[in-house]
Amino acid sequence: MRKWFALGLVFLNVTLWPLAAVSQQMTVDRDVTVEAAWARATAPDSKTAAVYFTLRNMGQSRIDLIGVRADRASIETLHKTVNGAQGTTRMSASPELRIAPGQTVMLEPGGLHVMLLDLETPLIEGKVLPLRLKFYDGDNLTVDVPILAPDANGPTR
């Protein structure tokens, strides 16, 4: 819990990166696209990491993201950082993510993110983290998440 809280504090210092920043990589699976995926490199002793990306529903029906898997972590959850009283932040788990037709959902610092717990190995800057997204309709999508600098605020061109 202490580690989660520390991570929440880090989010407070993050400035929002421009909405126009789009990653070089886009993963498309039928009606859903995943853009601007990234994660921060982690300290050698850190067991947690957050992953961010933008989901876009290009289809005509609702898309439900119901699970996320990364081989290097034993637990993956969808988190939302919420601002509490007196400037504190905390993170709560969201069981699933619903994306309406035409809707874009951004996972970004200070908001929704995929939380990796019990990391087996740290995330190294310049490497890629394969992340599998599982959707309610049975579709799976693997996203190669670029690992950026520990102080990165998002992907840039």
Ligand SMILES: [Cu+2]
């Ligand atoms: Cu979290």
